[in-house]
Amino acid sequence: MSKARVGVVGYGVIGQRLADAVYKQGDMELVGIVDVAPTLALRALKERGMPYALYCAQDENRAQLEEAGLPVSGNLIDLLKKVDIILDATSAGVGRKNKEIYKEYGVKAIFQGGEKNDIVDVFFHGYANFDKGVGKDYLKLTSCNTTGLIRSVDCLDKAVGIEKVAVTIIRRCADPGDTHRGYVDLAKVEPVPNHQAVDLMTIMPHIKATGLLVHVPTTHGHIISVVATPKKKISREEVLANFAKHPRIRIVRIADGFDSNTALFRYARDLGNHRGDMYEIAVFEETVSIHESDIIYAINIPQEAVVIPETMDGIRAALRMHASQEEALAATNKYLGLKPGDAR
């Protein structure tokens, strides 16, 4: 089979990482990226020698990009004519408008978590509902927290059956490098239930979920505390064993120094990972416990990169690139350098 031809629209925090990931997939071709202005992300791309072709969203953006020394290969329409699928990583709300253009040119698209569910055929998660995405034209990925949370809950659900979950999400208020938002000395509470619990139930309707979300002044990941009620008894060891074989879950020990979001970020930098990114969620081993038959655990969500693998899964589903979910997930995991584990 020829390679899947992919374009990325919006080259921000997520878009950059989608482009890098597509570039790593042996069975995909990154045809180009699209943006509107000479952001620092594009200036860095230029300093790296323009490994990816740049298209302007509209012709009126071309001059500003070229003035900043960025070579422009064409506009969005030019790109659409060359690709099978678009990964839309624009700001929330823009995707809805873009979809009409994609539709006109008969190009499939995958949107990120910020868009509304009603613009797509399916709200998608690579592990939890892959089959629903097969052959579909428009998918929307779960947001970063929901993606990571579902990874862990789905893992337990497949092992033992989960009846209900209650989560507490402690989330960053800005990304590293954000100079337009943030908080100082503040923990801000949202009404219960949070959207992640609601989203989890949309993807996994057999589980009752609720939760609280608290914003805190950090930039490097989210901590989610989970109370999951299983349908039958499970031991702490079995919980850990199930997490351990998941290719996108890393078990880390507080005793080793993995005690925080930022320790994981530093570790990823020290690993030499591009941008200091990590695709896996981390389970803090010392938080895994059984309380009156409930499963208790806490995970770290690296918000900049966590949705990337599931987005690659989405391409594989939408374009029917594989005979099965197993094959699709295994391909994504392999190209992203994730441990083989149990591809499910």
Next chain:
Amino acid sequence: MSKARVGVVGYGVIGQRLADAVYKQGDMELVGIVDVAPTLALRALKERGMPYALYCAQDENRAQLEEAGLPVSGNLIDLLKKVDIILDATSAGVGRKNKEIYKEYGVKAIFQGGEKNDIVDVFFHGYANFDKGVGKDYLKLTSCNTTGLIRSVDCLDKAVGIEKVAVTIIRRCADPGDTHRGYVDLAKVEPVPNHQAVDLMTIMPHIKATGLLVHVPTTHGHIISVVATPKKKISREEVLANFAKHPRIRIVRIADGFDSNTALFRYARDLGNHRGDMYEIAVFEETVSIHESDIIYAINIPQEAVVIPETMDGIRAALRMHASQEEALAATNKYLGLKPGDAR
């Protein structure tokens, strides 16, 4: 009855507030405070005109205090001869040594949460186990989070019976004004269960508790997310009604702007409360909900002041100042200006 004669040893974040609170109790007399060095807290006391008499911990501290212009009324032993009870708010570990001196002089004492349980007769909470403290010589208060958490759990437990709780505590890493500790851009996870869950079970042994604690870079209070399983069904309205009548619980609405620890801190400053303190925990109304029969809610713990009322209760218990718990709590609440509510 003559007034209870009280001394405060250690004039730091908690000690200052204990002194202020004793000063407000119509049936107590603040005989003096004890410290070792001319801290900013003592310099502020001096600028206020020395409303409280200062004693040095040891004679060797006297010169340094006097050099800073602080009049010294004597040493710790001098103070012990004039009081019925000491509130020990020294750094963790110092209380154990001090206890030997208090014992020698036949003075009762109440220690703060940082000390070990084994140095006291009873681990005390004004609402949950007042009777255990009656007439005892050495009490230890629960720590700030445990004090506030127990207020809310005890309130529900008395209403409907609580079987188990799972909590997530999002706590500050420093007090306002701390220049010796803190974190930047970091959410740090502790092993499960946290000590607050263990402490809750020590005070309320009929409830199974567990929880996760996460340190975040804030200074103005802790957010605790609670999943409590009641023994029988209870509605959201009943939960709110029970919280509403508790004198030390404030129900606040996110919609009104009470969306964070810091909004509550600003509000307390705007109220004109001394030091911008608040004795009550706050329940965020929009977080109170029933999930598959579990009670879900989130509270704010103002860590600087929350233990003050229960410490006043402790004085009343240890010195047998009242015929009943009801009378004791009502007295504390009245003198601290808390709403009469249901003194339980």
Next chain:
Amino acid sequence: MSKARVGVVGYGVIGQRLADAVYKQGDMELVGIVDVAPTLALRALKERGMPYALYCAQDENRAQLEEAGLPVSGNLIDLLKKVDIILDATSAGVGRKNKEIYKEYGVKAIFQGGEKNDIVDVFFHGYANFDKGVGKDYLKLTSCNTTGLIRSVDCLDKAVGIEKVAVTIIRRCADPGDTHRGYVDLAKVEPVPNHQAVDLMTIMPHIKATGLLVHVPTTHGHIISVVATPKKKISREEVLANFAKHPRIRIVRIADGFDSNTALFRYARDLGNHRGDMYEIAVFEETVSIHESDIIYAINIPQEAVVIPETMDGIRAALRMHASQEEALAATNKYLGLKPGDAR
């Protein structure tokens, strides 16, 4: 003379403090405050028993205020008919519109630093150009940093003559309690010169000023580093002596624990100051030095309260309440509890 009748429009961070300060002036009467919605500040006022009369900005605001239990004494026009002067502490830009109304009703007004200079007769500082404000109808106060900076530069200028200054301002990115803005892990640089240097030259045209402004993730005050070139030699001791006698400057020692913005904030809380406020700027004694004949020093600006005294001075100037600047400043200082010092 009858008391000056004052109204405060906008009851936010600055407006609340202006109202409190007017309330303390023995020769002024706070007729009322004006706002549009039931903010936490107004809810706190209600919980305090409504010591100040509330007026709605427009009649359409009345219902919302009353629903929140806030008694409304009338609207802005009703208030204008009862006052001699308005302190306008609305959001930047609103003052310009309000001025037209004040003008229509023949009421003088003082605006805060956020408004443009062109809407007023004079850009005012109580110490540096009091005489320019005498009898004027519309004054604008300098912003918090400029107010505090000018206090210190004017103090030295009067002593020895200042030729030029270069400042570095390290400023907070949010006020305590702000949940709508802030930064995490970020020091953000503005182009040189900052507006404070430009403003200083507007008020003190004989001094050449420049400076850099850096935003940092703090909420409790600004640190300004100053390099001032005097016209003739001055010793470190003389610099300190001049600062020491200024009623609105506090000399503090790092060695005593006054090492930061937050140490000063904690101290003000411990003093029992309302809201934990401080009117004085603080000079860090150990930063005061002479470098190749330049004067070097660093000050702390308590941004919530620093402009309050100079605004009181403005009322005294605009309403010609005193025979001289000396008398006016002395009155403000006395009513705000500032040290008598050298009222200049």
Next chain:
Amino acid sequence: MSKARVGVVGYGVIGQRLADAVYKQGDMELVGIVDVAPTLALRALKERGMPYALYCAQDENRAQLEEAGLPVSGNLIDLLKKVDIILDATSAGVGRKNKEIYKEYGVKAIFQGGEKNDIVDVFFHGYANFDKGVGKDYLKLTSCNTTGLIRSVDCLDKAVGIEKVAVTIIRRCADPGDTHRGYVDLAKVEPVPNHQAVDLMTIMPHIKATGLLVHVPTTHGHIISVVATPKKKISREEVLANFAKHPRIRIVRIADGFDSNTALFRYARDLGNHRGDMYEIAVFEETVSIHESDIIYAINIPQEAVVIPETMDGIRAALRMHASQEEALAATNKYLGLKPGDAR
């Protein structure tokens, strides 16, 4: 000439980067690294496949390292027998003890800024005093701020002659990933002059320097504001032109989005730099200005990596690897991928 054989003792924030940098120098060989415990840095090295040989500091450390799966090639003494020079990046104070061992085995060493000046032959900066280090046995590098500050001052000094400087340093209180220190909502002031000004004068005794240091809650770099008095007039354009040709200075524009320490950190991550590091200091173009003949500018110091190039210079000096400073600096710059510029 055979390659210089280099060992790195202490594999923390700086040690890791020194090892990586030596590894990149075509004319050096990284023989091994030394540490005592299985830190996250070593665990990351293991996950990367142990590209560098690990030695234990003492034999008693071996077991703990091996238990964590880290292969140990020997102890410090074994390493000393194979190298020409050691880069000591241990915690402050340890270097002094280590020096005795290095001496015993006749190995040269370069210490980092935390050590005292008296343990070395020369306090070294690659650009400002290279010749003083030539052939010396024990060098100490300037600290991160001093290194970057001197780069810029030396650059101007060589162009026009600098008479005096006054700096304000706004520094981070922790490194990214630090979980053992930090501040919240705090700007902390140190006495004037700061050690960086004193250090600058040690390296460049013909310049009079002073300055203020303020700690703020950030982790990604320091901002230094500089007022430099030149010996003769220089225009803004000439200042910029001199900075522009320096291989270790990057001129960035606030208008382009380079408005903060964190924007530079994100940019370095987006460049794909290992660990998201940057060797260059950045000059914010819009801060460069001439004020009454003084040169004003602000720079960013990437504290994790800034000293790496000058340390490589130090190896070249101590081992007399080159005929001139020019050749030495050019070699370092080339191997680190810095722009050729004007190697001076």
